Amino acid sequence: MLPDFRCNCPFTSALDILGDKWMLVIVKQIMVEGKETFKEFTESDEAIATNILSSKLKLLEEAGIVLKTQRPNNKKTNLYLLTDQGLALAPLLVELASWSDSYLRGLHPGMANGAELELLRKDKAAFAEHLAKVYREKRGLAPVIEP
Amino acid sequence: MLPDFRCNCPFTSALDILGDKWMLVIVKQIMVEGKETFKEFTESDEAIATNILSSKLKLLEEAGIVLKTQRPNNKKTNLYLLTDQGLALAPLLVELASWSDSYLRGLHPGMANGAELELLRKDKAAFAEHLAKVYREKRGLAPVIEP
Secondary structure, eight states: OOOOOOSSOHHHHHHHHHOSSSHHHHHHHHHTTOOOSHHHHHTSTTOOOHHHHHHHHHHHHHTTSEEEEEETTEEEEEEEEEOHHHHTTHHHHHHHHHHHHHHSTTTOTTSOOOTTHHHHHHOHHHHHHHHHHHHHHHTTOOSOOOO | OOOOOOSSOHHHHHHHHHOSSSHHHHHHHHHTTOOOSHHHHHTSTTOOOHHHHHHHHHHHHHTTSEEEEEETTEEEEEEEEEOHHHHTTHHHHHHHHHHHHHHSTTTOTTSOOOTTHHHHHHOHHHHHHHHHHHHHHHTTOOSOOOO
């Protein structure tokens, strides 16, 4: 069940939903890494435990960020897709990565530093649009999925 | 003590530091609401418990986001100021509020909906710059505080 909202502040209200170790990591795995099944999420570098993953996927669905569905030809495996509301988190993800890139290298020298960061450094808004666009194209999505 | 980084992903690394219920709420209280003392933080709408506040302020200091200092004429009260690295979270805060404003009103009809959201809706980057600029001016800051 979604937590209660602590107050009427829009900054805080987003954190009531997203403010934890995992919610945005799962959104990132879907949007940036193209993962879509429970098994794929568990095989990520972040090594999420299955019980936590189950509960976070439920919360993401309840919040309207993720849509649980199945492939037409394989009803046994659940797919977790981003809704429009989930894809709208692209700029937030980009701000997280940008801040890490600028400020966390001293604390975390091993952090990835590859060519894919170039677009992010050059133009954050363009990078966010790119992430959302690639996701839509890959999923063969019409412009919008409503939860 | 700061948590370990889970992996080398820049998206996830930011969440290793910031991904919880409180860290960004405290940054927001400082940047947006102008709070700077322990007492002021406890008097916020979010009603943070004092033991949690203490531990989060320590983490914010360790991460280089907040600088603990005192007024020249009153050494008894600690002030918590944002460093440059902390002020650089302005665009992230703005993305949180923007996403709430666009998508959480259905779940949270009481969320604030005042005139101060106009600039955010019109131009997120300008709103983030505005927040950081107002903070610097209010604190009489030279362009940068290093932790």
